[in-house]
Amino acid sequence: MPETETETVTTDGTAATSGATIELENLTKRYPGNPNPAVENVSMEIKAGETVIFVGPSGCGKSTTLKMINRLIEPTSGRIRIGDEDVTDIDPVKLRRKIGYAIQSSGLFPHMTVADNIALVPKMVGWSKSRVKDRVEEMLDLVGLDPREFHGRYPRQLSGGQQQRVGVARALAADPPVLLMDEPFGAVDPITRDHLQDELIRLQHELHKTIVFVTHDFDEAIKLGDRIAVLRERSHIAQFDTPEAILTNPTDDFVSGFVGAGAALKRLNLTRVRDVGIAEFPTVTVEDPLQTIFNKLRNGPHNELLMLDRQNRPYKWLRRGDLMRARGSLARAGQLVHDTVTRDATLHDALEAVLTDSGGRVAVTGRRGEFIGVVDMKTLMDNVQELLEADRLTAMEHQHELEEQRFHQTEQELEGGGGGV
Numbered sequence: 001m002p003e004t005e006t007e008t009v010t011t012d013g014t015a016a017t018s019g020a021t022i023e024l025e026n027l028t029k030r031y032p033g034n035p036n037p038a039v040e041n042v043s044m045e046i047k048a049g050e051t052v053i054f055v056g057p058s059g060c061g062k063s064t065t066l067k068m069i070n071r072l073i074e075p076t077s078g079r080i081r082i083g084d085e086d087v088t089d090i091d092p093v094k095l096r097r098k099i100g101y102a103i104q105s106s107g108l109f110p111h112m113t114v115a116d117n118i119a120l121v122p123k124m125v126g127w128s129k130s131r132v133k134d135r136v137e138e139m140l141d142l143v144g145l146d147p148r149e150f151h152g153r154y155p156r157q158l159s160g161g162q163q164q165r166v167g168v169a170r171a172l173a174a175d176p177p178v179l180l181m182d183e184p185f186g187a188v189d190p191i192t193r194d195h196l197q198d199e200l201i202r203l204q205h206e207l208h209k210t211i212v213f214v215t216h217d218f219d220e221a222i223k224l225g226d227r228i229a230v231l232r233e234r235s236h237i238a239q240f241d242t243p244e245a246i247l248t249n250p251t252d253d254f255v256s257g258f259v260g261a262g263a264a265l266k267r268l269n270l271t272r273v274r275d276v277g278i279a280e281f282p283t284v285t286v287e288d289p290l291q292t293i294f295n296k297l298r299n300g301p302h303n304e305l306l307m308l309d310r311q312n313r314p315y316k317w318l319r320r321g322d323l324m325r326a327r328g329s330l331a332r333a334g335q336l337v338h339d340t341v342t343r344d345a346t347l348h349d350a351l352e353a354v355l356t357d358s359g360g361r362v363a364v365t366g367r368r369g370e371f372i373g374v375v376d377m378k379t380l381m382d383n384v385q386e387l388l389e390a391d392r393l394t395a396m397e398h399q400h401e402l403e404e405q406r407f408h409q410t411e412q413e414l415e416g417g418g419g420g421v
C-alpha cells in the first residue's frame, strides 16, 4: 500500500481506508464557446486525511475545480494525482469508485429505497450480498439513522436533513479514500445544517478521509476546515491556510472581505464543546415515579432536573416548584428542551443555544441524541476569555517578531552602509 494512503481501525475494530493525498498541477478548464478559462492553472496539494474547504464568490470556479478531481468535468490541461497514482487519464468510472461524492440535493435516486441507494457503489464494485447488507447497516448507523427504521424508506419519505445523511452514507459506502462535497448542506435549514456539520466532524474524527468541500459560507468553512482555500476568479488561490491564520492574518483586502466583520466572534467556531468542561447534571426519566422525581428535586444540588425520554434523550427541564404549579401533572410541568448541542458543536453554537435559553445552560447529546451532560454560561465565558487572551498573546508575539526582524534589518543595512564603497 502506498504511504500516501493508509488504513485506520474504526471504533468497531474493522479496518477502514483513510485518506489519500490529492495533488492538482496546473489544472485548467476552458468551457467550449468561452475564450476565458473557468479555472486557470490551479496547483495545490491536499494532505491525506485533511479536510480542505474551497470558498470564494459565486462563479469563481469552485465547483469546476472540485468536479475535475473526479473528472465529472474533464480538465482542458494539467494533472491530477491521488495517492501515488496519476489519475488524469484513467477510466473516469473506475476513478469515481475511489472517490465519494455528495451534493446539495443529496442526489438520491427517488425510485430506490435508502438501502438500495447506499448499496449502489458497493454492488457495482462486486461486493458479496452479505457484505453489502452489513455495510448498509453500518453506514446508516454511522450517520446516526436507525437502520431498522430507515432501511426500506424512499427518499421522499425523509426530511431534507435525513436525505443529506443518506447522501453522505452513500458517498462513504465503498470506503473511498477521498470524499468530494459540493455545498452538501446548502439546501437545509440552519439548525439541521449545524447538526449535519457536527456529524461530519464526528465522522471525520473516526474515518480520516481526505475531504474537499465547497461552500459559499465562510463560517461553515471555519467550522469544518483543517485548511481553507479562499479562491478568487478562475480559482486563483488568494490564500490557502488554516482557519486561525486566515482569521488573524488575512493576506489582502479580498480575503479580509471574505472573513467579514467580527473575527473575534468567528474564533468561537474554532473550539468545540468537547474541548470545554461538560458537566454532569441530575436527571430523571419519564418512567420514574412522581415521588422519586419530587425527592430528587428537593435533595439535588441544583434546583433543577433534566427529564429524559425513553431513549435517554433530553425532554424537559424541571425546576423546583414546577410540579406544584402544575398540580403534580408531569405532562404540564416544566419546559420542553428546545435546543441541544453535540460534543462536536462549536462554542459559537453552544453560546447561541445558552443565550436563547433562560436557564443559561444547554444539554449535550451523543450520536443518537442521548444525554451526555450540560455546558453552562460560566464555562463558556471562561473559555472565551482564555481564547481571546491567547489570541492577544499570539498577536503580541507576532508583533515582537516583526519588530525584531525590522531591527536586525536596519542593523544590517547600517553595517552594510558603513562598510561600503
Ligand SMILES: Nc1ncnc2c1ncn2[C@@H]1O[C@H](COP(=O)(O)OP(=O)(O)OP(=O)(O)O)[C@@H](O)[C@H]1O
Binding pocket: 031, 032, 034, 038, 056, 057, 058, 059, 060, 061, 062, 063, 064, 065, 216
Ligand atoms: N457547463 C458549463 N459551460 C459553460 N460555462 C460553464 C459551465 N459550467 C460552469 N461554467 C462557468 O464557469 C465559471 C465557474 O463556474 P463554477 O460553477 O465552477 O463556479 P462556482 O464558484 O462553483 O459558482 P457557484 O458558487 O455560483 O456555484 C462560471 O463563470 C460559469 O458560468
